[in-house]
Amino acid sequence: MITFERVTKRYDKRNRPALQDISVGIQPGEFVFLVGASGSGKSTFLRLILREERATTGKVIVAGRDVGKLSRWKVPQLRRGMGAVFQDFRLLSSKTVYQNVAFTLQVLGRKNSQIERAVPEVLDLVGLADKMQRYPDQLSGGEQQRVAIARAFVNRPPLLLADEPTGNLDPATSVGIMKLLDRINRVGTTVIMATHDAAIVDQMRKRVIELEAGQLVRDEARGVYGQDHQP
Amino acid sequence: MKLRFVLSETFQGLRRNLTMTFAVIITVAVTLTLFGAGLLVRAQVDSMKDYWYDRVEVSIFLCGASSPEPSCSLGAITPEVRTQIETELNALRPLVQDIYYESKEEAYQHFLEQFRDSPITQNVTADALPESFRVKLSDPTKYEVIAAAFAGRPGVEQVQDQRQLLDRFFKLLNGLQVIALSVAAAMLAVTALLVINTIRVAAHARRREVGIMRLVGASNFMIRMPFLLEAAVSAAVGGLLAVGAIVAGKVFLIDKVLAPSYRFTAFVSWEQVLLILPIVFLTGIVIAMVAAALTLRRYLKV
Numbered sequence: 001m002i003t004f005e006r007v008t009k010r011y012d013k014r015n016r017p018a019l020q021d022i023s024v025g026i027q028p029g030e031f032v033f034l035v036g037a038s039g040s041g042k043s044t045f046l047r048l049i050l051r052e053e054r055a056t057t058g059k060v061i062v063a064g065r066d067v068g069k070l071s072r073w074k075v076p077q078l079r080r081g082m083g084a085v086f087q088d089f090r091l092l093s094s095k096t097v098y099q100n101v102a103f104t105l106q107v108l109g110r111k112n113s114q115i116e117r118a119v120p121e122v123l124d125l126v127g128l129a130d131k132m133q134r135y136p137d138q139l140s141g142g143e144q145q146r147v148a149i150a151r152a153f154v155n156r157p158p159l160l161l162a163d164e165p166t167g168n169l170d171p172a173t174s175v176g177i178m179k180l181l182d183r184i185n186r187v188g189t190t191v192i193m194a195t196h197d198a199a200i201v202d203q204m205r206k207r208v209i210e211l212e213a214g215q216l217v218r219d220e221a222r223g224v225y226g227q228d229h230q231p
Numbered sequence: 232m233k234l235r236f237v238l239s240e241t242f243q244g245l246r247r248n249l250t251m252t253f254a255v256i257i258t259v260a261v262t263l264t265l266f267g268a269g270l271l272v273r274a275q276v277d278s279m280k281d282y283w284y285d286r287v288e289v290s291i292f293l294c295g296a297s298s299p300e301p302s303c304s305l306g307a308i309t310p311e312v313r314t315q316i317e318t319e320l321n322a323l324r325p326l327v328q329d330i331y332y333e334s335k336e337e338a339y340q341h342f343l344e345q346f347r348d349s350p351i352t353q354n355v356t357a358d359a360l361p362e363s364f365r366v367k368l369s370d371p372t373k374y375e376v377i378a379a380a381f382a383g384r385p386g387v388e389q390v391q392d393q394r395q396l397l398d399r400f401f402k403l404l405n406g407l408q409v410i411a412l413s414v415a416a417a418m419l420a421v422t423a424l425l426v427i428n429t430i431r432v433a434a435h436a437r438r439r440e441v442g443i444m445r446l447v448g449a450s451n452f453m454i455r456m457p458f459l460l461e462a463a464v465s466a467a468v469g470g471l472l473a474v475g476a477i478v479a480g481k482v483f484l485i486d487k488v489l490a491p492s493y494r495f496t497a498f499v500s501w502e503q504v505l506l507i508l509p510i511v512f513l514t515g516i517v518i519a520m521v522a523a524a525l526t527l528r529r530y531l532k533v
Contacts, residue, residue, distance in 0.1 A: 050446075073451065080448035090446075092439060103440075107449035109233040155447070 001159065001190050002026040002049060007058035009044050017056070018044040020214045026192065028158065031185045033201050034194040035225055036211035042194035045211065046161050049192070050084060051075050063158070080108060082159040083152025087167035089144045091136040091151075097123065098132040101151045108155065122154040123147075126180055142173035146180065153184055160184060162193040166200060174200060198225035233453070240457035244433055245464060251429040252465050258425055259469025259515045260476070262418035267477040267511040269411035274503040276404045282497040287393040288331075289377050291316070291364040295335075298361070298388045308362075308386040316387070319380065320366060326376060329367040335360055361388060419518055426462050426522040433458060434530045441531060455527050459520055466519035470512040477508065 002025070009019040019041045026032055034042045047053045048060045051067045060067050063081060070078060091100050098119055105115045123129050126146040136144055145165055152160060162181065166174035178200055185191045195201065201208060201224060208223030209216065218226075245252050293313065294303035320330050333341075339357035366377060374392040382390040434441065444454050481504050490498050 076445075076448040076450045078448070079446065084446050090439065090443060092443065103443065104447040106236045107444045107447060107453050109236075109450075109453065151443075151447070 001028040001030070001063065002192075003059075003061040004045075004048075005059040005061070007048065007055045007060055009041075009048060009053060010056045017214050019048070019055075019211075022058070022211075022216050024209060024216060024219060026190065028190055029185070029188050031182070031191045031204070031206040032193070033204070033206055033208045033223070034192060034211065035196060035201060035208055037196065039213075040211040041214040042211055043163055044214075046084075046163050046192065046194055049159075049161060050082065051078055080155060081157050082161055083149075083155065083157045085145070085148050085152050085160070085162040085165045087164040089136070089141075089148045089168075091144055091147055093136050096133050096135055097128060097139070097147050100136070100147055101154050104151050104154050118154055122150045125153070125183075126150045140173070141169050142176055145169065145177055149177070149180060149184070153189070157189070159190045159192070162191065162195075164195055165193065166195065166197050171199065175203075178204060196225075201225040237453065237456045237460065241460040241464065244437070244457055244461045247436060248429065248433055248461070251425075251432060252461075255422070255425055255429055255462070255465040255519070256469040256472070258418070258422045259466050259519065260472035262415060262422050263470055263473030263511045263515045264476045265411055265418060266415035266514065267473060267507055268480070269408055269415050270507045270510065271477070271480075271499055271504070272404060272408040272411060274499045274507065276401055276408065278497045278499055278503065279404075280401065283397050284371050284394065287371055287397060288365045288367050289374055290389075290391045290393065291366065291377070291381050292361040292388040292391065293363060294386050294388045295358075295361050300388050302383050302385050303388055305385060312386040316364065316381065320364060323376065323380070325369055326373055327366055328369045329365075331365040331367075333363050333365055335362050338362065419514075422515075423518055423522040426466075426519045427526045429465075430458055430462060430523045430526040431530060433461060434527065454531060455524075458527055458531075459523050462519040462523035463516050466515040467512075470515040473515070474508050474512055477504065477511065 004022045004024045007019055007022045008017050010017045022041075022045070034045055036042050044053065048055055049062055049067070051070060054068045062078065065078065067078060092103065095103065101119045101122060102115050105118060110118075120129060120132065123132055126149055128143060128146055128150065131139065131143065136147065139147065145168075149160075149165070160181070165181070166177055169177065174197065181191055181193065182204070205222045205224075208218065208220050208225070210218035210223075210226075293308045293316075294300070294306070296307040298307075317330065317332070320327055335357045338360040339355070342355065342360060368374070368377070371394050374394060378390050378392070381387050441454060481499070481501070485498050
């Protein structure tokens with residue numbers, strides 16, 4: 001699904017690279033935690049996959065395509081194959097829950113009939129079928145993140161990227177979000193989630209990739225967050 | 232579906248930016264009206280040139296009994312000299328297309344006709360007006376040939392090229408046109424800057440939408456089209472106002488006021504006006520869209 005081949009990303013010449021010589025592969029259907037302290041390069045890792053940034057050296061291959069070599073007008077097509085969720089939800093406050101989710105399909109030029117079918121379906125999946133006509137500020141943080149996940153997933157992309165999706169949520173709510181991401185993963189979606197929520201990582205027992213100061217320091221199949229696990 | 236979404240985004244944008252939208256509309260309307268006026272003056276000069284250059288003549292005024300010019304020191308021209316001049320003019324064909332002799336009496340009749348309502352006619356007699364040859368040239372720009380042959384020779388008081396008189400007038404009109412077009416050019420620049428700013432504000436106001444659109448893989452077309460259409464719609468409305476102003480100018484100023492008062496000359500025709508209108512209208516839209524597109528390249532990078 002995703003392959004990093006000796007990827008280094010430098011934002012500027014003076015500082016150390018945000019990512020240094022990373023080589024890693026992620027298979028279709030995997031659930032991967034990306035852990036590490038702030039500034040360890042987790043977000044950069046995700047941004048390279050999204051092609052918001054390009055690798056300084058090395059190759060990032062997503063679904064068989066070298067995203068660094070992708071011409072600019074093909075980038076939208078790449079992004080249609082992945083959903084993204086962020087710590088700050090990024091919902092449109094002037095639109096209802098339904099409209100927020102429908103927005104994705106509208107900007108992709110989908111037919112109305114398709115939108116009217118797909119949106120309630122995905123809102124049902126995230127457990128918000130009864131709140132379709134609410135506005136984001138009428139929802140709790142956990143509910144807002146569910147809307148964001150619904151929006152990212154309504155197009156049924158094979159890959160879901162989540163950058164600290166539980167960063168703004170209390171532990172109980174976080175568990176709900178994790179259950180939802182797990183459910184999405186179980187239907188075959190590859191999920192990559194950057195986090196520094198140790199409790200969640202320990203509980204889920206999924207593959208853990210740990211970054212430290214831009215270097216890959218650990219890649220375990222059923223890992224824990226692991227302060228005691230330093231190499 | 233795509234189209235409806237783009238249009239609804241466009242009109243949302245126009246509504247949200249209402250004050251800026253009005254600013255763009257008014258600027259475009261004023262600019263394009265000036266631009267159109269400049270083009271109309273040019274068309275006016277062209278149609279007057281066509282009209283007048285067909286009619287202009289070189290006049291060779293002949294000496295009267297009291298002409299002060301040194302070439303007239305011998306007094307009034309004799310019939311022999313006059314015949315001699317006519318023969319020489321005939322020798323200059325085909326440059327000389329037509330020769331017409333105007334006697335004192337005919338000159339007086341023309342004079343009376345021209346100044347019908349003026350008291351000056353009472354003080355002028357046929358004797359005070361010079362007899363002349365009116366020469367029509369096949370190429371009106373070759374006036375020099377006639378001037379060289381006849382100016383200053385005995386019996387000729389003066390050689391006058393009507394075209395030169397007209398040219399002075401055309402220069403004035405050309406000056407007006409240059410001023411109108413320069414002001415229009417400056418205004419077009421202002422319009423472009425205003426559009427750039429408007430689009431920048433609009434892009435900033437909608438940065439969240441745009442960010443999400445990029446994230447979910449909306450095409451550049453989908454992201455930019457609403458902004459481009461916003462600029463185009465404002466420019467089109469402004470353009471329509473300008474078109475209305477130009478048509479009103481033709482109907483109320485030219486057809487109702489100028490043409491009846493100055494019957495001796497031609498004014499711009501509807502044909503010429505209709506040729507100018509689409510140029511004016513499209514110029515506004517093109518400038519607005521180009522300005523918007525350049526702005527978006529900078530502010531909406533993928």
